[in-house]
Amino acid sequence: MSVTREKIIELGESLIRTRGYNAFSYQDISTELGIKNAAVHYYFPSKSNLGTSIVRTNIQRFEEMVENMQGRDFDELQKLETFIKIYIKSHRENKLCIVGALGPDFNTLSDSTKTELIRMTEMVLNWLADILGSGRGKGIFSFKEDPRTRAFLVLSGLVASLQLSRVIEKIDYKSVHQAIVEGLKP
Amino acid sequence: MSVTREKIIELGESLIRTRGYNAFSYQDISTELGIKNAAVHYYFPSKSNLGTSIVRTNIQRFEEMVENMQGRDFDELQKLETFIKIYIKSHRENKLCIVGALGPDFNTLSDSTKTELIRMTEMVLNWLADILGSGRGKGIFSFKEDPRTRAFLVLSGLVASLQLSRVIEKIDYKSVHQAIVEGLKP
């Protein structure tokens, strides 16, 4: 794999997560990387193409995280906390997650980027519902709704608190994700 | 007040909530309203100006809702449910709320639009924390965290579930907001 290609994806992701899909341009990338506009088009013919590749990279990262946890056989609470760490890191870097960054722009995305974003969100949600469900089965978690609804709510909390804490600085992010976890304990 | 001016604000808000701030143009507005580009600039010299006015309109609407509830002296649960109705309506119209629509674009907004968005979010959060706190005092609600943290979590749930339900259609939105309310009951 080309190092320039990887830098473009990395920077593109960063721009999406800090400024949004429709607020970044190929110029932003080429200027920052010290290359020409056409060089970006060489690797990613269209912006849609780049967007799709960025989401795919994120899917891969998520899959690797899940695999990695399977290897170390974490329990459900540890898995959830590992997942939440991604959001704590994002918050520290003042970035949104890709789902939260691309979600509001959904109607302006190309079909392929939409498809990948749906696939990613579905994967995360299914994984979350799974660990919430099996965690409840083991008595690690306790909640009334069905696991998918609760997973949706947990993800919503994580996604939006990144967005809101950008607007409202006076919030203690730690207490927010603590409340999410505490709300699941028996 | 001019009817054209009001139509521009209404359409502008709709565009922000369906496509995002950076994905709509003065052309979109002028074409739809059958007027010229410059006519939009006549009422709103800059896009920043229009954005700010749209947020201010939303603040006013929120204030009117709060006032209206004071008049009919609703209890805390009724107030919360009235607020949630805004989100149910937004979901039906396939729109985000302005906070959720502008939040991800925060870094690209003008200072005045940022200021108004902060003011709006702060208002909503304070109001929510107030009714959650006093509701808990009366035994209507029950939760462990401090009211502001819980308010942050409730708002996050509402804001992000609009975004996520746009990506994931297979979700029953009713059960989501029901879970938010149920999670507050003693």
Added chain:
DNA sequence: TTGGAAACTTACTTGTTAGTAAGTATATTT
């Protein structure tokens, strides 16, 4: 009836956008 304000349109400008066609340098393979 005339002056002026309100509500626009006409006709631009300037900058930025995604995207492309054709060329060049460098390394690798045949």
Added chain:
DNA sequence: AAATATACTTACTAACAAGTAAGTTTCCAA
């Protein structure tokens, strides 16, 4: 040594963006 592929640059284009200056119509008040 010649051919080919990789990784770009040069030099564009066409469309669209926000924004403006100057004019026009319409209505109302003095």
